[in-house]
Amino acid sequence: MQINFYTLSVFLIVLGLIGIFLSRDFIKTLIGIAVLESGVNLLLISIGYIDGRLAPILFNDELKKSAVGMVVDPLPQALVLTAIVIGVGLLAFGLAMAVWMNNRFGTTDVSELKELKG
């Protein structure tokens, strides 16, 4: 079966959003954020993908001259690398926050957060 990457990425994005806004546990929210980020990264990379072409890894001079017609668009791959790194940083910070939350409130249940009103 042929997988359509666009459909898959939209599915992941929607799944991630549902996970973020419907789960009561902060860890599950973080998992939702991770799924959402994967979906966005898949969308970004499938935009630069051209069917039947190679990865843009150019290891010698000859390839560099002749590769334009053979490889997929390299820019989205560079962007996705950056986005993955940023996403990992974000998730790591989120997990650190979950630890603080667990130390203070004794739970990671978001519905327990009632210090602030409004």
Next chain:
Amino acid sequence: MSIEILPVLLFIVPLAAAFALYFPSRRGNKPSKIFTFLSLVANLIIAIKLFKYVVVSGPVITVFSKWVPPLGINFYADFMAVIWLLFGNMLAMFALFSSRLSYTWRFHGLILLMSAALNGLILSGDIFNIFVFFEILCLVSFALVAYYKRKESIEAGIKYFVLGSVASAMLLIAIALIYGKAGTLNLAGLSLASASWPIGFKMLVFGLLLIGLGVESGIFPMNGWLFDAHPAAPYPVSAMLSGIVIESSLYVLLRVKALVFPEPVFAKILLLLGVLTFVISEAVGFFQRDAKRLLAYSSAGQIGLMLIAFSINTTFGFIAGLLLFVNHLLSKGLLFISVGAMSDRSNSRDLNSFASESVFADKVAVITGGLSLLGVPPSLGFVGKILLFIGLAKASLLGVAYLLVPFIVIEALYIMRLISRVYLSDGKGHLECPGQLVAQWLLSLLLLALPSIVLTNGQLKNNFAKKIIKPINARQYVASVNGLTRKGIDG
């Protein structure tokens, strides 16, 4: 030294200082604070130099590694950007200067990183770098909001974190769609390419960008985090969040809108959101009992006013927006520093008791800041609001102006309540950090002096009104980017 290096330095200096902070921080909080202060002063000096150059001789464009736009990465500093940079760096310096000595190197490092991210965000000329700087800014802001690690600040941090992560994902989706359609991420390239996009696609991308940047800039349906984060953060951070962080996201939104989405329908959407933001924030702000939360609602309201001013898209609206920005940055920075410091001293944020430990400088600061935020006649806020009304009248939007008046009165009522609480307090508290006093006096002085500088300096006034301030035009932007980069590469 060529002038093109200045925008890069604005980003590199605080970033390098944040890493070099390791050495002074080993000797304690005081050397760490002095080092941070000196690097922020260096930043301010660079920003002043850049401001002077741009006012006299037009935009500065820095191209990295000789890739001419629409390819490659560039920094673009035009008149609007240097105003943001000048006052943003000034506020960062004052906020750090007023901070308490008990804040450790973590706080100083995060403030430096925040300053670097803000400068990069304002200068960046392509949309993916905007995303990267936006992410740095978000992460630093989450960490600073949760700095105290109290129950309340962790809760505010978590709310902000969830909304911010979703916002950045939406921004990245918009970037992916834009790249798929245009094949470039450079704003100059995009402003040429976007003319042929179908309106439905533009609506989709604009909606995603609006969610992405709107969360951070506190536009109405997405600003729920703001009212928790501002009170929970340490007071220098509240001052920076309210004075420059939300405004610089607004700036990026306005710039992308002006270059890529020039159709009037998008300006109308922003105008509507601006009115909603202003009306709802002021109406809810009236009922607040918490002094810092009250100021946060007023910040969201002022963002609404700026959005209205800039989306009228005439010269009057543009000047009004700039004046409202400068006025809000200085007065709200001053208010947050004084009110936050007072409520830290009295250990209460309740409107009835927060001012029990005030000192004389607090009274002066709150009166100056509050009155100029409201727009009492000699202040910049007054000029900004009058110009806003003239702009609305000239764009035949007088109905909007009538709608705004009652809510401006409501804001005046609750800010006056704050002022009266501080004014009537006995003023016998004792100060723990003299930096706070100096920052308060200097900011008050600046607020009092600026209107007369802006309004009486003939040369400045002529340049402001006639030559420099024009609504950004996509064609001019592309022409200046391409023209200057060619010149830079040939020369």
